[in-house]
Amino acid sequence: MSDLLPLFPLSTVLFPGMRLPLHIFEDRYRLLVSDLAARPEPRRFGVIAIRKGREVGADGVTALHEVGCVAEVRQITPHADGRFDLATVGAERFRLLRADTSLPYLQGEVEMLNDDASPAGTDQAVAAEALAFATSRVQAGFRAYLNALADRGGSVISIADLPDEPVLLSYVIGAAMIIDLPERQSLLAAPSALDRLRRERSLLVRETAMLRATTSRPAPDYAFEQFSQN
Template identity: 50%
Template sequence: MGESVTERLALFPLGTVLFPGLVLPLHLFEERYRRLIADLLERPEPRGFGVVGIELGHEVGDGAAHRLAEVGCVAELREATPHPDGRYDVVTVGTRRFRLKELDRSRPYLQGEVEYLPEEPGADPGPIALRVRRLFRLYRHRLAAAGAASSELGEPPDDPVGLSYVIAASLILDGHDKQRLLECDDAALRLEAERDLLMRENGILDVLPMIPAGQFLDGSFNPN
C-alpha cells in the first residue's frame, strides 16, 4: 500500500464539534481569522477551512497551551458578509472529515496537513438505524416536554451515514461525546454509540424532565 495522500488546509480551532451537513454561522473579528476568510475569498470555489476541536486549554492567544483534536471537519464557505471595520459574518456547512497529520504555525492562522477520511455505512447498519430512529423520536419528545426548544428538524434521512450525522449534531452532549461520535470509523459504529447515548439521555430526561437543557442546544456559535 502507498502512503496516504494529504492536503494543506487552513485550520480554525473551536470549542465545538462540526459534523458533515451541519450549518455553522460564525462572527469573525480576530485579525487572523479575518485574514483566513480574505485569503479564502481570493480562491475559486469550493472554499473551505478545517474546524478542529480544542481538547485542552483555550484558544486565546499565541502563548495559549492547547491540544487540538485529531479528527476535524471541513467547513465550506457558503456566505461571507464583510463589515466596514473588517469583521465578517460567514455561513459555512460541514462537508467531510479529516485526520490532522501535521501542524504549520508559520502563517497568521494555523494550517495543517490533513488526510480525508472515508464515509462508510459499516456492517449491516439497517437494524441499528431503526433502533436509533425510535430512540431519537422519544428523545425529541421528552426534550419538548421539558420545555427545551430543539432545532427544527424534519424526518432524519434514510441513508445511515446522513442519519448518524444528523443525530450526532442534534444531541445535547458535551464536547468529548460529540468528538467521539465524529471520530467513529463508520456509520454503524456511530449509530451504536448514539444508541447508548440516547438510552442514557432518555433515562435522564425521564427522571429529571425539567433539566435546563436549552442552554446547551446547538445553535449559532461565536468562537471569539
C-alpha cells in the first residue's frame, strides 16, 4: 500500500529517531508548512536526499535517492515575515515510487519500509546471536572512533549513552559518523539493522585507522547529538 507524502529534498540524510531542525524561507516550502499546519496531527512530510547539487530542478525524481525518512513535526514556530522554524523527528523510512509535481512543492507516492532487525528468513537464535555480536562491536568501534577524533583535535560527538537496541543503535551511529552523503544514504537504505551495523563496523574501522594515520581530520558534515525513541 502506498501513501502520498509531501517531500522536502535536502542535501542531507535523516534517520528514524533523529532530530532535525529546519528553517523554512522558500515560498514553496512555506506553502508546505502552511498546508501541514492546517492538518490534524501527526503532521508528516518526507525528507529525501538529493543525489547531486542542492535543487531537484528539471531532473525531477532522477535527482533524488530512492529511500528517505518521514519527518514528524513536533513544533512549528512562525515568524512575522512568513518564515517558519520547525522542530522535527525522524519516523519510519520510505521508498519513493513516483514523484507528483501537481503542487508548487514536490510530493511523492511512497511505500513505508519495515525496520527489520535481521534479514528475512534468518533463524531467530542465529539472528539474536549475530545482532548481539554486531551491537557490541559497533559500540566499541564507535568509542574508539570518538577517541581517535579527540586525539586529532576534532570535535567530539557527544552521545551520553549508546542504545543497546540494535535498530536504534544502527540509526544513531549512521547519523553520528562524519562520512560522505552517499555512504550515509547507503546506511539508511540498508535492508536490516544487522546489515547496517555490519557496514557501520567496517566504516568505523576505516575512519578510525585514517584518523590515526593522518594529521588532518575529515571536514564535518553534520551529526545529530540527540536521539528520540518516540
